[in-house]
Amino acid sequence: MTVYDDKGWEELTPPTPQEVEQAQALREALEAGEDHPDADLLRSLRFLENPPPLEPRVNEWLVHRALHKMAPSHRGRWVASGVAAALALAAGVVVVLSTGPDPTTAPVVRASLVSCRSTQSLFHEPFDRHGGTSSRMDRIARDRARDYRTNLFLRGGVQP
Amino acid sequence: MTTKLIRLVFLLGLLWGMGCSQRSDTPCVCEATPVVDTALMAFLSKAKAAHHQADLLEQSGQVDAAIEVLDKVTSFTQMSDRAEVREVLADTLARLSDLRGQRGQWEESEADIRKGLELAPSGSYFEGHLYEMRGVNEERRAKAQAEQGDAEGAQTARRRAIEAFERAIQIQDSVIRRELSDEGADR
Known part of the structure; x- marks a missing residue:
């Protein structure tokens, strides 16, 4: 909800010459692919809406990495056991000391x-x-x- | 001695942690069911890519290569506690069975169906589709055996095809009835 929600466009303050000039510079930078302080943000937003296709090799690598995390190594299991023991102990302490749901x-x-x-x-x-x-x-x-x-x-x- | 101590600490912590399940007013981490996470998305992405690759290979007549690509999906045995994984695997096995049936690999195609039926939820389109594919393959087998002069084998395969199609129809009917009653309840 903004202060402009109940106003028509025509009721808004017209842009200043400086704002028009800045908007023009941004538009030109976007069209020409040039550097501009705000252009990077806008290009990022465009990627969010319409991302470019992922390279098959990059996709394969991401899948491999994510699935690899599912199977911890032997050494990793020992570390995980130690961490799990510490976490379980800490969880127990928190539960015992807590007085109600948060x-x-x-x-x-x-x-x-x-x-x-x-x-x-x-x-x-x-x-x-x-x-x-x-x-x-x-x-x-x-x-x-x-x-x-x-x-x-x-x-x-x-x-x- | 140290190992025993670690075990004791671990056990105590675990028991303490399990105590939280007695609190009925707080959701508990120990009751957690799998959530939609990066690993699931990676598996789905892999399956999606493999099926599209198999499409292209099939279109260019490379059925064996398509089978090889899909085999890489069904050889995945982790995350079987996730419904999505089981259903995608079941659907992939149905397709593999179809491709193997096209190659006359009757035993392998039937093995795919059996594996798929262990994964597909009972009374679902996935299960119905697997039975239908079994029927298609038995029909193919009956035709092949009849052409080879094996009248008895062809007759057996034809009977199995009819049974499989009958089962597929029953399942699909029950799913459709359930869908319609759900729609009625939503109105």
Whole structure:
């Protein structure tokens, strides 16, 4: 809600010559791909809306890295065990010392994250006998990408 | 001695931590179900890319190469606690079974179906699709065996195809009925 919400465009103060000049300079910088203090931000926003295709090798590397994290090394397991023991002890102390539920604690955020679930509800008719698997994969990935973004926001403490 | 001490500390911490499950008014981390995270998105991205790659290979007649690409998806055995992973694997196995059926690899295609049925949720389109694919492959097998002069084998395969199609229809009917009743309840 801004102070301008109940005003028409014509009621707003007209731009000053300096503002017009700055806007013109920004437009020219964007069109020519030149440097400008605000141009980088606007280009980043454009990538957010319409990202360029990911290089297959980069995509493969990202997938490999993410999946690799799923299988910790032998040494990693020992470290993880030690960390888990310390965390479990710390969690126990916190729980014993706490007197009641605190809505700002991590478990509440964890509870509100979007969970994994069946994709059946995305489909409203039996699958074609041949073909169509790729489009089903697209649909599942697209839907879960939305949930993934929501979870990123929630983990960052932002209500999407 | 040190190891015993670490174990004791770990056990105490664990028991203390588990105590939080007795608080009914606070959501507890120990009740956590898997959430949509980077690992799931990476798997879905991999599956998506593999299926599109298999499309292109199939279109250019390279069915064996398409099978090889999809095999890389179904060889993934982690994250089976996530419904999305199980369903994507089941759907991929149905496609693999179809491709192997096209190559006359009857035993392998049936193995894919069995694996897929272990993963697909009961009474879902995924399950119905797997039975339908079993029917398609048995139909192909019946035709191939009849051409080879194996009348008895062809008859058996035909009977299995009919049973599989019948099962597919039953499942799809039940899913459609459920869908319609859900829609009715939403109105």
